[in-house]
Amino acid sequence: MLISYTNNNNNNNNNNNNNWHIPPPPYIHRGGTTTSTSLHLSEFEKDYSKYTNTDDDETDAKSQFGTKSYWDAMYEGMGDFSSEEYSWYYGFEVIQPYLEKYTRPSDGNVASNDKAEFNILIPGCGNDPLLLDMYNAGYRKLTGFDYSQGAIDRQFDLLNYLVQTSSGSDVSSVELRVEDARSLPQEWNERFDVIIEKGALDAIYLSGDGNFEKSVKELTRVLRRGGICISCSGVVPADLRREGFCTEDWEWLRDGTDDLKAGCFVLKKR
């Protein structure tokens, strides 16, 4: 198997064997259509009750975007973000200049001079082709996770498509996992040099009180000291972000509050 593919939910579906065949998705980079002030409410959301199995964990959600059943349904092909790939807010082309600027070896924010050696975590990766774009830009040690199995299946499809269409591509250094940001594996302690989250903390904030704080705590734990977190976010209230990424623990290298689209915040763990 080319991609390390872990499902800690132990769902017994056929995605864990080696012979599932994936029709290659068209590799079309679609821009997100949301603005910085709100994740837009879709037609799907109006009809959403058809697909929901609201459980106890979802009763505090501020919006459907904060429920797992919404995302599960989405990645099963329902709703208007159901294309094979979808990039919220913007793509790697916006993030890349900041990533390059703040991971210069001379700044000491990353442990290696070689970007192929940076250990990078992408929380709540959804079906965003960010991992693919980063792989194509020379980043290799990429770990993507999402709490929705369907998102991880989509990522698997996207990476498999790269392998099928681009000779010599070996994505064995890419790890895809089903994980919940509120409780990450213990063995990830201080493992990562860089975290790039886009829209994940927004969805987590919308899932209810306390979940944003829990997730930021976990992301802080898995980032090594001096590591960089790039947070692309348009929904988390400014005061909550300031509290979560408090200046005691984080140096704010870039404040994205005034960005036109979702803000691109760059933070360094002290």
Ligand SMILES: C[S@@+](CC[C@H](N)C(=O)[O-])C[C@H]1O[C@@H](n2cnc3c(N)ncnc32)[C@H](O)[C@@H]1O
């Ligand atoms: C707005 S989408 C962003 C997807 C992708 N990062 C992008 O930029 O296109 C939010 C993603 O976060 C995931 N998510 C929400 N809560 C999560 C949690 N507690 N743990 C892991 N993933 C979560 C959802 O399943 C969804 O894929």
